[in-house]
Amino acid sequence: MDTPMVEKSKLDEDKEGKAVDPSHYRGMIGTLLYLTASRPDLQFAICMCAWYQARPTEKHLHAVKRIFRYLKGTVNRGLWYPKDSSIALTAFADADHAGCQDTRRSTSGSMQFLGDRLVSWSSKSLPTMTLDSIKFGCCAQILWMRSQLTDYGLGFNKIPMYCDNKSAIALCCNNVQHSRSKHIDIRFHFIKEQVENGVVELYFVNTEYQLADIFTKALCRERINFLIDKLGMRSFTPETLKQLADEAEE
Known part of the structure:
Protein backbone atom coordinates (compact mmCIF):
# COMPACT_ATOMS: atom_id res chain seq x y z
CA MET A 1 0.00 0.00 0.00
CA ASP A 2 1.22 3.49 -0.78
CA THR A 3 -0.63 5.15 2.13
CA PRO A 4 -1.32 3.95 5.71
CA MET A 5 -5.03 4.87 5.41
CA VAL A 6 -7.47 5.37 2.58
CA GLU A 7 -7.62 9.06 1.67
CA LYS A 8 -10.31 10.93 3.62
CA SER A 9 -11.11 7.71 5.47
CA LYS A 10 -13.38 8.18 8.48
CA LEU A 11 -13.37 5.23 10.86
CA ASP A 12 -16.39 4.93 13.13
CA GLU A 13 -17.69 2.57 15.81
CA ASP A 14 -19.35 0.36 13.14
CA LYS A 15 -22.08 -1.02 15.42
CA GLU A 16 -23.53 -3.19 12.68
CA GLY A 17 -20.16 -4.65 11.62
CA LYS A 18 -18.98 -8.18 12.32
CA ALA A 19 -16.90 -8.31 15.50
CA VAL A 20 -13.38 -9.78 15.47
CA ASP A 21 -11.17 -11.21 18.22
CA PRO A 22 -10.36 -8.21 20.51
CA SER A 23 -7.18 -9.83 21.90
CA HIS A 24 -5.73 -10.36 18.43
CA TYR A 25 -6.67 -6.82 17.42
CA ARG A 26 -5.10 -5.31 20.55
CA GLY A 27 -1.94 -7.33 19.95
CA MET A 28 -1.63 -5.85 16.47
CA ILE A 29 -2.22 -2.33 17.80
CA GLY A 30 0.30 -2.84 20.60
CA THR A 31 2.93 -3.92 18.08
CA LEU A 32 2.30 -0.88 15.90
CA LEU A 33 2.33 1.58 18.81
CA TYR A 34 6.06 1.02 19.26
CA LEU A 35 6.57 2.53 15.81
CA THR A 36 4.96 5.87 16.70
CA ALA A 37 8.23 6.81 18.45
CA SER A 38 10.18 6.74 15.17
CA ARG A 39 7.65 6.75 12.33
CA PRO A 40 5.60 9.98 12.41
CA ASP A 41 3.95 9.04 9.09
CA LEU A 42 2.14 6.20 10.93
CA GLN A 43 1.06 8.20 13.99
CA PHE A 44 -2.43 9.27 12.88
CA ALA A 45 -3.46 5.94 11.32
CA ILE A 46 -2.35 3.91 14.35
CA CYS A 47 -4.04 6.25 16.82
CA MET A 48 -7.30 6.11 14.85
CA CYS A 49 -7.30 2.30 14.85
CA ALA A 50 -6.34 2.19 18.55
CA TRP A 51 -9.48 4.17 19.38
CA TYR A 52 -11.67 1.10 18.62
CA GLN A 53 -9.94 -1.59 20.67
CA ALA A 54 -12.98 -2.18 22.90
CA ARG A 55 -15.11 -3.68 20.12
CA PRO A 56 -13.15 -4.02 16.88
CA THR A 57 -14.93 -5.14 13.71
CA GLU A 58 -13.74 -6.39 10.34
CA LYS A 59 -13.71 -2.78 9.13
CA HIS A 60 -11.17 -1.83 11.80
CA LEU A 61 -9.13 -4.99 11.20
CA HIS A 62 -8.84 -4.18 7.49
CA ALA A 63 -7.60 -0.68 8.43
CA VAL A 64 -4.89 -2.18 10.68
CA LYS A 65 -3.82 -4.67 8.00
CA ARG A 66 -3.47 -1.80 5.57
CA ILE A 67 -0.98 -0.15 7.94
CA PHE A 68 1.07 -3.37 7.97
CA ARG A 69 1.01 -3.51 4.18
CA TYR A 70 2.14 0.11 4.00
CA LEU A 71 4.88 -0.66 6.52
CA LYS A 72 6.09 -3.62 4.47
CA GLY A 73 6.69 -1.35 1.49
CA THR A 74 8.40 1.36 3.55
CA VAL A 75 10.34 -0.77 6.05
CA ASN A 76 13.58 1.09 5.32
CA ARG A 77 12.13 4.52 5.96
CA GLY A 78 13.26 6.53 8.97
CA LEU A 79 14.10 9.97 10.32
CA TRP A 80 17.37 11.54 9.17
CA TYR A 81 19.17 13.90 11.56
CA PRO A 82 21.87 15.88 9.71
CA LYS A 83 24.74 16.90 11.99
CA ASP A 84 25.27 20.25 10.26
CA SER A 85 21.70 21.51 10.80
CA SER A 86 21.03 24.61 12.90
CA ILE A 87 19.64 24.54 16.46
CA ALA A 88 16.61 26.78 15.80
CA ALA A 212 1.17 19.00 11.03
CA ASP A 213 -1.55 18.09 8.52
CA ILE A 214 -0.17 14.54 8.49
CA PHE A 215 -1.25 14.10 12.14
CA THR A 216 -4.89 15.15 11.71
CA LYS A 217 -6.34 13.30 8.69
CA ALA A 218 -5.83 10.56 6.11
CA LEU A 219 -4.09 11.98 3.04
CA CYS A 220 -3.38 10.97 -0.54
CA ARG A 221 -0.06 9.48 -1.67
CA GLU A 222 1.27 12.71 -3.22
CA ARG A 223 0.47 14.72 -0.09
CA ILE A 224 2.06 12.16 2.24
CA ASN A 225 5.21 11.92 0.15
CA PHE A 226 5.52 15.72 0.16
CA LEU A 227 5.09 15.95 3.94
CA ILE A 228 7.39 13.10 4.94
CA ASP A 229 10.12 14.69 2.85
CA LYS A 230 9.62 17.96 4.76
CA LEU A 231 9.71 16.02 8.04
CA GLY A 232 13.19 14.79 7.21
CA MET A 233 12.27 11.17 6.56
CA ARG A 234 14.40 9.17 4.14
CA SER A 235 14.43 5.63 2.78
CA PHE A 236 17.57 3.88 4.02
CA THR A 237 18.20 0.74 2.03
CA PRO A 238 21.11 -1.52 3.05
CA GLU A 239 23.12 0.00 0.20
CA THR A 240 22.45 3.53 1.44
CA LEU A 241 23.43 2.63 5.01
CA LYS A 242 26.69 1.05 3.82
CA GLN A 243 27.48 4.15 1.80
CA LEU A 244 26.87 6.40 4.84
CA ALA A 245 29.05 4.16 7.00
CA ASP A 246 31.88 4.34 4.47
CA GLU A 247 31.61 8.12 4.34
CA ALA A 248 31.74 8.31 8.13
CA GLU A 249 34.93 6.22 8.21
CA GLU A 250 36.60 8.50 5.66
Whole structure:
Protein backbone atom coordinates (compact mmCIF):
# COMPACT_ATOMS: atom_id res chain seq x y z
CA MET A 1 0.00 0.00 0.00
CA ASP A 2 1.22 3.49 -0.78
CA THR A 3 -0.63 5.15 2.13
CA PRO A 4 -1.32 3.95 5.71
CA MET A 5 -5.03 4.87 5.41
CA VAL A 6 -7.47 5.37 2.58
CA GLU A 7 -7.62 9.06 1.67
CA LYS A 8 -10.31 10.93 3.62
CA SER A 9 -11.11 7.71 5.47
CA LYS A 10 -13.38 8.18 8.48
CA LEU A 11 -13.37 5.23 10.86
CA ASP A 12 -16.39 4.93 13.13
CA GLU A 13 -17.69 2.57 15.81
CA ASP A 14 -19.35 0.36 13.14
CA LYS A 15 -22.08 -1.02 15.42
CA GLU A 16 -23.53 -3.19 12.68
CA GLY A 17 -20.16 -4.65 11.62
CA LYS A 18 -18.98 -8.18 12.32
CA ALA A 19 -16.90 -8.31 15.50
CA VAL A 20 -13.38 -9.78 15.47
CA ASP A 21 -11.17 -11.21 18.22
CA PRO A 22 -10.36 -8.21 20.51
CA SER A 23 -7.18 -9.83 21.90
CA HIS A 24 -5.73 -10.36 18.43
CA TYR A 25 -6.67 -6.82 17.42
CA ARG A 26 -5.10 -5.31 20.55
CA GLY A 27 -1.94 -7.33 19.95
CA MET A 28 -1.63 -5.85 16.47
CA ILE A 29 -2.22 -2.33 17.80
CA GLY A 30 0.30 -2.84 20.60
CA THR A 31 2.93 -3.92 18.08
CA LEU A 32 2.30 -0.88 15.90
CA LEU A 33 2.33 1.58 18.81
CA TYR A 34 6.06 1.02 19.26
CA LEU A 35 6.57 2.53 15.81
CA THR A 36 4.96 5.87 16.70
CA ALA A 37 8.23 6.81 18.45
CA SER A 38 10.18 6.74 15.17
CA ARG A 39 7.65 6.75 12.33
CA PRO A 40 5.60 9.98 12.41
CA ASP A 41 3.95 9.04 9.09
CA LEU A 42 2.14 6.20 10.93
CA GLN A 43 1.06 8.20 13.99
CA PHE A 44 -2.43 9.27 12.88
CA ALA A 45 -3.46 5.94 11.32
CA ILE A 46 -2.35 3.91 14.35
CA CYS A 47 -4.04 6.25 16.82
CA MET A 48 -7.30 6.11 14.85
CA CYS A 49 -7.30 2.30 14.85
CA ALA A 50 -6.34 2.19 18.55
CA TRP A 51 -9.48 4.17 19.38
CA TYR A 52 -11.67 1.10 18.62
CA GLN A 53 -9.94 -1.59 20.67
CA ALA A 54 -12.98 -2.18 22.90
CA ARG A 55 -15.11 -3.68 20.12
CA PRO A 56 -13.15 -4.02 16.88
CA THR A 57 -14.93 -5.14 13.71
CA GLU A 58 -13.74 -6.39 10.34
CA LYS A 59 -13.71 -2.78 9.13
CA HIS A 60 -11.17 -1.83 11.80
CA LEU A 61 -9.13 -4.99 11.20
CA HIS A 62 -8.84 -4.18 7.49
CA ALA A 63 -7.60 -0.68 8.43
CA VAL A 64 -4.89 -2.18 10.68
CA LYS A 65 -3.82 -4.67 8.00
CA ARG A 66 -3.47 -1.80 5.57
CA ILE A 67 -0.98 -0.15 7.94
CA PHE A 68 1.07 -3.37 7.97
CA ARG A 69 1.01 -3.51 4.18
CA TYR A 70 2.14 0.11 4.00
CA LEU A 71 4.88 -0.66 6.52
CA LYS A 72 6.09 -3.62 4.47
CA GLY A 73 6.69 -1.35 1.49
CA THR A 74 8.40 1.36 3.55
CA VAL A 75 10.34 -0.77 6.05
CA ASN A 76 13.58 1.09 5.32
CA ARG A 77 12.13 4.52 5.96
CA GLY A 78 13.26 6.53 8.97
CA LEU A 79 14.10 9.97 10.32
CA TRP A 80 17.37 11.54 9.17
CA TYR A 81 19.17 13.90 11.56
CA PRO A 82 21.87 15.88 9.71
CA LYS A 83 24.74 16.90 11.99
CA ASP A 84 25.27 20.25 10.26
CA SER A 85 21.70 21.51 10.80
CA SER A 86 21.03 24.61 12.90
CA ILE A 87 19.64 24.54 16.46
CA ALA A 88 16.61 26.78 15.80
CA LEU A 89 13.43 25.72 17.60
CA THR A 90 10.24 25.87 15.50
CA ALA A 91 6.78 24.32 15.75
CA PHE A 92 3.62 23.60 13.75
CA ALA A 93 0.07 23.16 15.10
CA ASP A 94 -3.04 22.04 13.24
CA ALA A 95 -6.48 20.51 13.84
CA ASP A 96 -9.14 18.65 11.87
CA HIS A 97 -12.44 20.24 12.93
CA ALA A 98 -15.01 17.68 14.20
CA GLY A 99 -13.23 14.83 12.43
CA CYS A 100 -14.42 12.00 14.70
CA GLN A 101 -17.54 10.34 13.27
CA ASP A 102 -18.75 9.09 16.66
CA THR A 103 -18.20 12.04 19.01
CA ARG A 104 -17.61 14.90 16.53
CA ARG A 105 -14.44 15.71 18.44
CA SER A 106 -11.55 17.30 16.63
CA THR A 107 -8.10 15.82 16.14
CA SER A 108 -5.12 18.03 16.87
CA GLY A 109 -1.61 17.55 15.58
CA SER A 110 1.63 19.29 16.46
CA MET A 111 5.35 18.92 15.86
CA GLN A 112 8.55 20.57 17.00
CA PHE A 113 11.83 20.91 15.09
CA LEU A 114 15.39 21.62 16.16
CA GLY A 115 16.76 23.04 12.96
CA ASP A 116 15.79 20.50 10.27
CA ARG A 117 15.43 17.69 12.80
CA LEU A 118 11.95 16.57 13.83
CA VAL A 119 12.31 15.77 17.55
CA SER A 120 8.75 15.76 18.91
CA TRP A 121 5.24 15.20 17.53
CA SER A 122 1.73 14.25 18.65
CA SER A 123 -1.72 13.40 17.35
CA LYS A 124 -4.61 13.41 19.81
CA SER A 125 -8.36 13.75 20.10
CA LEU A 126 -9.56 16.98 21.71
CA PRO A 127 -12.35 16.88 24.34
CA THR A 128 -13.62 20.22 23.00
CA MET A 129 -12.92 22.32 19.94
CA THR A 130 -11.60 25.77 20.73
CA LEU A 131 -9.04 27.95 19.02
CA ASP A 132 -6.77 27.90 22.05
CA SER A 133 -6.85 24.17 22.74
CA ILE A 134 -5.31 23.44 19.34
CA LYS A 135 -2.18 25.43 20.19
CA PHE A 136 -2.04 24.87 23.95
CA GLY A 137 -0.36 21.45 23.81
CA CYS A 138 2.09 22.63 21.17
CA CYS A 139 2.99 25.75 23.15
CA ALA A 140 3.42 23.77 26.38
CA GLN A 141 5.74 21.34 24.59
CA ILE A 142 7.80 24.24 23.23
CA LEU A 143 8.23 25.70 26.72
CA TRP A 144 9.28 22.31 28.14
CA MET A 145 11.85 21.84 25.35
CA ARG A 146 13.06 25.40 25.89
CA SER A 147 13.64 24.76 29.59
CA GLN A 148 15.49 21.50 28.89
CA LEU A 149 17.74 23.11 26.28
CA THR A 150 18.67 25.82 28.78
CA ASP A 151 20.65 23.16 30.67
CA TYR A 152 22.85 22.83 27.58
CA GLY A 153 23.49 26.55 27.40
CA LEU A 154 20.97 27.16 24.61
CA GLY A 155 18.54 30.03 25.02
CA PHE A 156 15.48 30.60 22.84
CA ASN A 157 13.03 33.47 22.47
CA LYS A 158 10.60 34.44 19.72
CA ILE A 159 10.12 30.76 18.88
CA PRO A 160 8.12 30.52 15.62
CA MET A 161 4.88 28.51 15.81
CA TYR A 162 3.03 28.07 12.52
CA CYS A 163 -0.76 27.78 12.35
CA ASP A 164 -3.18 27.87 9.41
CA ASN A 165 -5.97 29.53 11.42
CA LYS A 166 -5.91 33.34 11.11
CA SER A 167 -8.63 33.79 13.74
CA ALA A 168 -6.59 31.94 16.36
CA ILE A 169 -3.53 34.03 15.59
CA ALA A 170 -5.52 37.26 15.75
CA LEU A 171 -6.94 36.36 19.17
CA CYS A 172 -3.49 35.74 20.61
CA CYS A 173 -1.78 38.77 19.05
CA ASN A 174 -4.44 41.49 19.07
CA ASN A 175 -4.86 43.17 22.46
CA VAL A 176 -7.97 45.00 21.27
CA GLN A 177 -9.90 41.73 21.27
CA HIS A 178 -8.93 40.90 24.83
CA SER A 179 -12.20 42.20 26.34
CA ARG A 180 -14.19 40.03 23.95
CA SER A 181 -12.35 36.84 24.81
CA LYS A 182 -12.55 36.78 28.63
CA HIS A 183 -14.95 33.82 28.47
CA ILE A 184 -12.33 31.65 26.75
CA ASP A 185 -10.53 28.99 28.78
CA ILE A 186 -7.46 30.02 30.80
CA ARG A 187 -5.28 28.11 28.34
CA PHE A 188 -5.90 30.85 25.79
CA HIS A 189 -4.51 33.48 28.16
CA PHE A 190 -1.52 31.22 28.85
CA ILE A 191 -0.61 31.25 25.15
CA LYS A 192 -1.37 34.96 24.87
CA GLU A 193 1.03 35.64 27.74
CA GLN A 194 3.83 33.74 26.01
CA VAL A 195 3.26 35.81 22.86
CA GLU A 196 3.28 39.07 24.82
CA ASN A 197 6.49 38.07 26.62
CA GLY A 198 8.22 37.39 23.31
CA VAL A 199 8.77 33.69 24.01
CA VAL A 200 6.53 32.50 21.14
CA GLU A 201 5.66 34.16 17.85
CA LEU A 202 2.63 33.01 15.86
CA TYR A 203 2.81 32.91 12.07
CA PHE A 204 0.21 32.03 9.48
CA VAL A 205 1.08 29.23 7.08
CA ASN A 206 -1.00 28.09 4.10
CA THR A 207 -2.62 24.69 4.46
CA GLU A 208 -0.42 23.41 1.64
CA TYR A 209 2.66 23.93 3.81
CA GLN A 210 1.07 22.99 7.13
CA LEU A 211 3.33 20.07 8.07
CA ALA A 212 1.17 19.00 11.03
CA ASP A 213 -1.55 18.09 8.52
CA ILE A 214 -0.17 14.54 8.49
CA PHE A 215 -1.25 14.10 12.14
CA THR A 216 -4.89 15.15 11.71
CA LYS A 217 -6.34 13.30 8.69
CA ALA A 218 -5.83 10.56 6.11
CA LEU A 219 -4.09 11.98 3.04
CA CYS A 220 -3.38 10.97 -0.54
CA ARG A 221 -0.06 9.48 -1.67
CA GLU A 222 1.27 12.71 -3.22
CA ARG A 223 0.47 14.72 -0.09
CA ILE A 224 2.06 12.16 2.24
CA ASN A 225 5.21 11.92 0.15
CA PHE A 226 5.52 15.72 0.16
CA LEU A 227 5.09 15.95 3.94
CA ILE A 228 7.39 13.10 4.94
CA ASP A 229 10.12 14.69 2.85
CA LYS A 230 9.62 17.96 4.76
CA LEU A 231 9.71 16.02 8.04
CA GLY A 232 13.19 14.79 7.21
CA MET A 233 12.27 11.17 6.56
CA ARG A 234 14.40 9.17 4.14
CA SER A 235 14.43 5.63 2.78
CA PHE A 236 17.57 3.88 4.02
CA THR A 237 18.20 0.74 2.03
CA PRO A 238 21.11 -1.52 3.05
CA GLU A 239 23.12 0.00 0.20
CA THR A 240 22.45 3.53 1.44
CA LEU A 241 23.43 2.63 5.01
CA LYS A 242 26.69 1.05 3.82
CA GLN A 243 27.48 4.15 1.80
CA LEU A 244 26.87 6.40 4.84
CA ALA A 245 29.05 4.16 7.00
CA ASP A 246 31.88 4.34 4.47
CA GLU A 247 31.61 8.12 4.34
CA ALA A 248 31.74 8.31 8.13
CA GLU A 249 34.93 6.22 8.21
CA GLU A 250 36.60 8.50 5.66
